[in-house]
Amino acid sequence: MRTTRVLPLLAALLSGCSLTTAGGLSECETNADCNSDQVCTNNFCLPQPTGCGTRYGDLTSPDAVQIGAVLPLSLSATDPSQGKDASEEQGLNAILLALDEINQRGAAGRRITLNLCDTAADIARTRQQTEWLVNDKKIAALLTAGSNQTLAAAEVTLAKGVLTMSSTATSPELTSRESNTSLGLLWRTAPSDAIQGNVIADLLLSDPRFTAVKKVGILYLDDQYGQGLFNVITEKLGTSTSKQFRATAYARKTGNIASPMKQIDDFDPDLTVVVGFEDDVSRIIESAQAFDNLKAASGHRWFFTDSVKDAALLDDSTVLAAIQNSFGTAPAQGAGQAFNAFQSRFRSKYNDVDPSNYSFTSHSYDSMYLLGLAVAYAQGQGGQVTGLKMAEGLTQVSSLGAAVQMTSSAFGQLSGELASGRSINVEGASGSLQFDEAGEAPSPIELWQVQGSNFVTVDTLSGG
Structure with a gap:
């Protein structure tokens, strides 16, 4: 009789599930097996934070490096009629342009998936999304925008060893924000205010x-x-x-x-x-x-x-x-070939929109490229691509000597040098990327x- 009473409960628990080959319970194999507001995480359909779910880059390779982004694309978290932040959208476009160029070539054999969350400039939502990206999507690095959001995200990422890179955070407070490791995990291409x-x-x-x-x-x-x-x-x-x-x-x-x-x-x-x-x-x-x-x-x-x-x-x-x-x-935007090539390709891809009409577009482009170089370095060192290994790689892009313009055609050479353990000196679309010990570049x-x-x-x- 006791066993009979358990069977209906067990049947309810198994509803919608299938047995895995290992004999365990499984709800899903991919996100397509879940409801639209859920994601497949460790074979179970779990709630997805509001604003998350969009993915770019390599969506098929099982070994693609997972990168996250928390960007304030929407002007309101509660009122969609307020529309989008045009400047943030163009910053995302710059990131996606760089991501496409990187994945065309590979970062020492690895490609990248970008997991995007729209924060709508809401700090509580930013923290929740960052926790999900870190804990569920297992990201190695996070792209952020804005000082408030970057500081909020860093409360989550630094303790978990996730590299954090901002294109637009300019608050001087970021300079003094330290991680709990000897190797800095908080970087920005935007200069301090x-x-x-x-x-x-x-x-x-x-x-x-x-x-x-x-x-x-x-x-x-x-x-x-x-x-x-x-x-x-x-x-x-x-x-x-x-x-x-x-x-x-x-x-x-x-x-x-x-x-x-x-x-x-x-x-x-x-x-x-x-x-x-x-x-x-x-x-x-x-x-x-x-x-x-x-x-x-x-x-x-x-x-x-x-x-x-x-x-x-x-x-x-x-x-x-x-x-x-x-x-x-x-x-200031950059002035060399790296910026000229970026501006030309951006205008070609995005209906002749001039990135110079928005602040930080070139900084966003460089941020994604730097993460690509960091992935190449970490891959070249063997083992898992981690935030700490990527941060170590970023310390190798500010060597002395003649700077190389960081264009799409130069990425293969630059990533190969880093993967082999050799330092490089790069000039980005935003200008000099001579990072100091605080993870900042002058501008x-x-x-x-x-x-x-x-x-x-x-x-x-x-x-x-």
């Missing part, structure tokens, strides 16, 4: 284009990115006797901007530096039309930081008219200006 912030302050203090500016307003996003630039800029402006400044923070996306903008308007600045993202800045510029001291007619000028350089900023005629001749800064800063309906680079300044 300690560089950009100093350039902005120097421009305002001593560049002839800003001689007439005596009062500087600073409106900054209240997160690690905004606070980082705020601290660097105001520290330097605070030493000046010729400039006054007033700074106030605002909240991302849905936060009330009326109060901080009134504070800036009451200060009556000659120029306001806005630290934020394109969608926030668009609504700030629109709202500024209600403040007399923030209008161009009153002599007020705007100055923007890197994340504002997004073609979407130029779509609204009201915004475009209000920001004519405004300046901004961003890490010049471009000064751009809104002219007509375009972003025009008017100067390139030393980031030293």
Whole structure:
């Protein structure tokens, strides 16, 4: 009788399952055997985090190296009607271009699968997705975007030995974030805002284009990115006797901007530096039309930081008219053959979109290529391709001697050198990739200006 009672329960547990050849229970062999919101993990259909599931690259090789990416592609985690972040989409396109070029050649015999998660710029969602990528997809490395997200993801990846590479995280806080190993696992192709912030302050203090500016307003996003630039800029402006400044923070996306903008308007600045993202800045510029001291007619000028350089900023005629001749800064794109080849191939693949109209596209391209080189190094050393081995490989790409332009045609040579244990010196599409001990590469800063309906680079300044 006892056995009979167990049989219905056992039958229920076995529903939808099949016996494996080893005699164990199995629900699935591939994701196609599971529901659309599940993934096949160790032969069981398990829930997949919201925003995850898209895969690129090699989807068939059983030994493909698994790489993850957590990118804020959607503008809202709850409202799909808000659409996508155009700048992040172009960054992803740059990553995918590099991934295709790498897989055409192989990284010392290995190919790569990219497991993509859309974070919608939600920090809790970023952590959950990163945990899933690390624990369930067994990724060796993770691509991230943005300072907040990179720091959140690093809380998961560093303890698990997963290499983390960001194309757009610029907060100075990343420099001091250490892993629990002697070998750094946190890298970025984007330069620290300690560089950009100093350039902005120097421009305002001593560049002839800003001689007439005596009062500087600073409106900054209240997160690690905004606070980082705020601290660097105001520290330097605070030493000046010729400039006054007033700074106030605002909240991302849905936060009330009326109060901080009134504070800036009451200060009556000659120029306001806005630290934020394109969608926030668009609504700030629109709202500024209600403040007399923030209008161009009153002599007020705007100055923007890197994340504002997004073609979407130029779509609204009201915004475009209000920001004519405004300046901004961003890490400079490369100037050599690596950048020229990247720009040409990007335009050819993506309907003639110019990657120069967005910040960090070349940095995104280089990030994926660096992971490909790191895979080649780890593969060449024998054994499993791990985050630690890949990080070790990245320490070998900044040797002395003549730099080699990191183009698709040069990848085979460069990856072969690394796989053989020989160091290389590479110049990427974003410029020099001479990484220091903190896993950062230097970068010049471009000064751009809104002219007509375009972003025009008017100067390139030393980031030293």
